Amino acid sequence: MFEELQAIVGPERVTRDPGELYCYSFDSSYVRGHADYVVRPKSAEEVAEIVKVATKYNTPIVARGSASGLTGGSVPVKGGIVLDMTGMNRILELEVENLQAVIEPGIIHKELNNELIKHGFFFPPDPGSSDMCTVGGLIANGGSGMHSVKYGTVKDYVLGLEVVLPSGDIINTGCKAPKTSSGYDLTRLFIGSEGTLGIVTKARLRIHPLPETKSIMMATFGRIEDAGRAAVSVLSSGVIPAAMEIMDGSAIKAVKELDPTLEVPDVEAMLLFEVDGYRESVTREVGLICTICEQCGGTTRVAKNKNEEERLWAARRLVGVAITKLNPGKVRVYEAEDIGVPIKDVPFMLKKIQEIGRKHGMSLVTYGHIGDGNLHTGIAINPRDEAEWKRVHAVKDDIYDVVLSLGGTLPAEHGVGIIRADYMARAHGKGYEVMKSIKKAVDPQNIMNPGKMGM
């Protein structure tokens, strides 16, 4: 197989060196696999040929971008070929007049936006991993970010895909028109499929004009319920903030400890808003948000300049970092950290998470995108301590029970991968059987990223 792979991409872009394979056997989670070969394709045609080899030898094939995923999604748990897609990183077409761009999947999210900004546009889904994640990975995981409350998730921005199927056939989904009602929505089927059905080699994306201006503001609350009430009231008022983030007392405490100069008040909850659009409407909407938050018992502060804006956002950005930095000898593990619940239930969920943490003697730092009900739960442990892992899993089970009872979702933006695969049947019921039927129909040999999503 090695010689056949070399024949496709040349000897320089395929390896079976044990050191290299070791590096390609991880992502950001604690799932570990063992790659047998790594190949770095440059074109869809090469991908198709490589997939044919995998099919011929009945060998697993796992596409991988930056492997910044948190669920083991790109870890070759069943061995086989790892396809490093980062060499396919070009913007192939930029059609500003059509509000569209065609890209290869290996392009880094931030680099895409750096290019689009030059033309007065941007690609709105904005993961925290923008600096390093690939757009292909974002598509594979159905990702999003802080601005999804106004702009939606990646699902809302992909018009069409080029996909290599397990047979080696290259298909195109969707179309160039802004909308279609033609047949099954294969584009959306592949988005969030985590490479279990095929490998995306090209994507046609909707792009959005840059807003004229934006404003950042913070509201602090003595009671977390008031923050929740304020969030629901703002969304019900007709204002759609570009971002609406929440930090609970544990997250605020962590940020204060890590950087006291940010002068974050000692409160039980804070909301962070970003409002963007035309200057006049932003001014009006910020005023309205302040009024609503104050009516709910909050104290508000609007950033007056870029420096203040940066300081407000810094508080939010520091949370994830604080979890590892404040716990010497421990590192953050990504378990039970990406739940989604109905917006009105966010404050309840935040309280519940703390309650569950106390029950298992674990300190949990909670924050997230309240605007779309998505919460992140930071847990730091000594990963070599089996007892701590047991407690983490007990916390996870309890949190997931509550989430499902509220009608929520276990991963709101980070995908299923390995670490949430066992919950798929419970989360989706008979719908999961349909998913499995689709998988079997498209990939009868189960070579496409096997083991993920329980497939």
Next chain:
Amino acid sequence: MIQDHIEDIIKCTRCGRCRALCPINEELGWESTNARGRMLLARALAEGEKPSYAMKRSFYTCLTCSMCTSTCPSGAKPDDVVEDARREMIAQGSAPPYYDTILENITKHGNSLGDTGPRNAWVPEELRLNNGSADVIYWSGCLTSYRQQQTALSNLKILSRFGARVLDDERCCGSPLLRLGGDSVALEHNRKEIEKSGAKTLVTGCAGCYKTLSESLDIEVLHVTQFLARHVDELPLERLPYRVSYHDPCHLGRCMKVYDEPRTIIKRICEFEEMATSRSLAKCCGGGGGVRRGYGDLARKVAKKRLMDAPAGIDYIITACPMCHANLQDAGGKVLDISELVLMSMI
């Protein structure tokens, strides 16, 4: 031992932020050739994996530029880990051939380059120490002494106004070996020489020497930009009609946090414009960590990219490290050492 770094290795959450910033990863693209990959391979080494081709390439293509360490959200220190991984590689007999050459060069000839000529050949007779004493010693370093004597002379001419002299028998500070995971073989000799000179302050124009000597000597060690910024009002500087930019050497900037002093001096002399990435985010010239020695083509590719960060139409890129100077110049850059600029302004 690499096992001593296991806490730091585990601190890496493999988020991948470093892979987007690593200039070597940008060129080579393999997962092993970025800081996250290097941390993984250090872990593999600690777990008893035998060094493979990819592992060797991984550790020895690290520029030790510290970009990954300074931006790591978890507070891990990949550049420290790499140096210790290299130490482990040496212990296991997997050092690259140029490591042994450098070691032999320093042991036999006192310099990392293997030059057999006298180190102080460029020093004017009246500025030699000649077994005398001086409060200020100018430390030139191997590269400047043997390859960039114009820079050495510029530095010494300026510093001699403050009584600076050159040691009679300066030998390699140890930086090239330390960065490759070895030991500083001439440290004790240099210590004795410095003690004999009675120096209170040691000034060097080399970023690598500055980092290494600051970390190993007990007397005051300054980079020439720090010394000159302190005395800038005492220098007869005239404005020059140049528009220049400044390349922050990694071992002076990110590693030692010397950012303002070079800018203070340059702005006194000519029009200044920052490069596209500067200060703590300045990209590496590509020459550090033994990469210029072991992977010359790769070093030049990184340097070429760095040159693209320079503003359009500038007259010179100024730097404050002979390694950066050499590497950027080899890649086609019009480069001046800061001492040369200062001396031009003084004449």
